[in-house]
Amino acid sequence: MYVQEKTIKNIICDILKRKDLKIEFTCKTNSSIYLTHYTDSNEIIQRSEIDRFVISIRTETGETIFPYMTPTMTGVFKQYNFKLFSILHEVGHYKTFKGISYTAMTKKRDALYARVNSEGAHAEIHRLYRQTTPERRADKWAMNWILKHPKKAREYSNQLNRATY
Ligand SMILES: [Zn+2]
Secondary structure: OOHHHHHHHHHHHHHHOOOOOOEEEEOOOOOEEEOEEEOOOOOEEEOOOOOEEEEEOOOOOOOOOHHHOOHHHHHHHOOOOHHHHHHHHHHHHHHHOOOOOHHHHHHHHHHHHHHHHHHOOHHHHHHHHHOOHHHHHHHHHHHHHHHHOHHHHHHHHHHHHHHOO
């Protein structure tokens, strides 16, 4: 496991105080959590427990995210390594998913991203996506976590700076 992956895993386990989490890494742009899986007959089932975290290890700057948040939120997140936002946002999904149908959400998201392909309306789609209930909740959870744990946030961000190359 690379330094960056190890660092990210340690941070997530530390925030959630759990050691048994399944965390995978991807070179794709987006990080995600898995709460759904498919049965043999291709039926989608939503779990009540998280299945796994998938965290992007690509170097990102938040261009498709930060311009579509409130200036307050952007101001908070921009003070730290981008990966910290990424991690906290996914943990935020995990902490706030109750009452949300991720099956419905996945369909909505796919429909939005299909529009990016057909209309190329990137800015509008990114804005709409950020305003969906799960994204708003996850962003808010992430920001509140930072406001509550400024020392930890700085410490994690420094660790991520050192591990990002
Ligand atoms: Zn999200």
